[in-house]
Amino acid sequence: MLGNTERPGGERGARAADPDLVRVLDDEGRAMRKPVLPIERRLALYEAMVRSRRLDERLERVQRQGRIGFHIGSQGEEAAVLGVAEALAPEDWIAPCYREVAALLHRGFPLEAHLDNVFGNADDPNVGRQMPVHFASRAHRCLSVSAPIGTQLPHAVGLAYAMKLRGEHAAVAAFFGDGATSSQGFHDAMTFAGVMKVGVAFFCRNNGWAISLPAHEQCAARALADKAVGYGIPAVRCDGNDLLAVFEVASRALDTARRGGGPTFVELLTYRAGPHSTSDDPTRYRDPDEVSRWAARDPITRLRKHLEREDAWDIDREAALLARVDAELKEAIARAEKKPRPSVASLFDDVYAEPTEALLAQKREALALDEGGEG
Ligand SMILES: Cc1ncc(C[n+]2csc(CCOP(=O)(O)OP(=O)(O)O)c2C)c(N)n1
Ligand SMILES: [Mg+2]
Incomplete structure (x- = not known):
């Protein structure tokens, strides 16, 4: 049972009994209806989720060894990030928060370039002027990570408005957290997007926490999706740990944006399984029982169970994947670490x-x- 202090963050919202919540997979990975995403893509996305998790785990250790200064990961939120990434068309833009590097890698941004940024070496696309994991790539249509909370949201609507004026039919996927819904940027962007009907899909990763502040202490609304009503923007709540549901909801929101149908607010209910960043120690403020309850709903485990049920995955494939991913990451990290610093x-x-x-x-x-x- 869930404690009654756990309102209205990820905890309450992601319950199976919640009638508002879009889900395709139940907690045991059983498909409750036929998934839209074909099986080969489900397999590719599973691999991308595992790669993202292993990268985070490895870079956290590298930071603890003093080889990089900082890391911020997306453990537990892989389905929320990659489900949206899979729904993007090549001409769409990403306005990221800081937990969406897997979306950029999914678009073909080289892992090596990402690691060059993480190590701040001479090949860093940001020339060592940003913190680690502050990625950007014009070629991959991804704006720069904008560290002040919520500031990417006015950028996202400005970009979408410019495309509307030029008659371009592409969407902007704006990512942000539950905490960002209290920011000025959120209010400005939602107001503008609602009035001007620009083609933005707002993806709110409600991971239950804004560093040490739980979502229910930040906002008294029943759900963050309810905020969208006041801006005249349609809202959807989706189980953010269900890759197949995220893909379907994101596809609809992005398609509406591309077709000139205006913005959608998508609340993705998920959980920040790791620390906020390597500068944080969540054991000082988080109930370990809450962490274990969410571990049981892990998005990677859920998709793996689903693939096993479909006879598309087994223990040997899992072992081969882990060996392949770990070798790739180890080699790429070693290469980035050896490069000289910027002059x-x-x-x-x-x-x-x-x-x-x-x-x-x-x-x-x-x-x-x-x-x-x-x-
Ligand atoms: C304007 C501003 N205030 C404070 C911070 C420090 N800060 C960085 S991340 C963060 C919490 C953001 O929480 P949320 O929006 O829920 O995103 P999450 O980290 O959970 O993905 C804060 C307060 C900041 N970067 N910018
Ligand atoms: Mg949060």
Whole structure:
């Protein structure tokens, strides 16, 4: 049974008895109706979810060993991220929060480029100027991670509005957490999107926590989806640990956005299984029973059980997948770690189109210190 203190975050919302909740798989991985996603894609997505989990686990250890400064993962939220990623069309954009790197990798962003950012090396696409796991790729139509909470949401609606003005038929998938629904950016973006009917699908990963603040202490609404009503935006609540349900709900929301039907708010009920980031210790504020209840609803285990029921997966395939993924990650991490750091001179690039005298003087000073071994 669930404690009555667990309102209205992920805990209450993801109960099977909740009539509002879109689900395809039950907790044991039984399909309650025929899934839309074909079996080969279910298998590919299962592999992507496992890869994402193993990457997070490995990078958390690498951070603890002092080899990187910071890591932020998406353990427990893989279905919420990858179910949406699978529903995206190539021309759609992603306006990410910070837990959606698996969506970018799913689009073909190289793992190596991601790890170059994580290590902040000379090949880092962000030239060492962002924190680790602050990814971006114009080529893959993914905006830069915008660390101040909720600030990606006005960017997302601005982008969608620009596409509307240009007559382009693509959607923007905006990701954010439960905590972000209390931000100014959320209010601005939802107001604008509702009035201007722009093609954004708002994917709220309600993982129950905003660092140490539980969702029910942040918001007194029955469900975060109820917030959308006030903005005139249709809302759907979906079991965010059910990959097949997330895919179906996301496909509809993105399709509506692409066809000029305006925004949808999707509340994905899930759980942040790990720490907020490597700078956090959730054992100081979280009930271990809550963590174990959610472990029993893990999105990866659920999909694996489903695939086993379909005779599409077994213990040998699992072992082969883990061996393949672990070898890939180990090798890619070793490569990124060996690369040189960005040069000191690169610190002064991209500050002004024409560098000022003062900046050039600082650059000379920094280079002299660097040569002297003090840089
Ligand atoms: C404006 C602002 N305030 C505070 C922070 C510090 N901060 C980083 S993440 C976070 C919690 C966000 O929670 P939520 O939106 O639920 O996303 P989650 O981390 O759970 O995915 C906070 C308060 C910040 N980055 N920006
Ligand atoms: Mg949260």
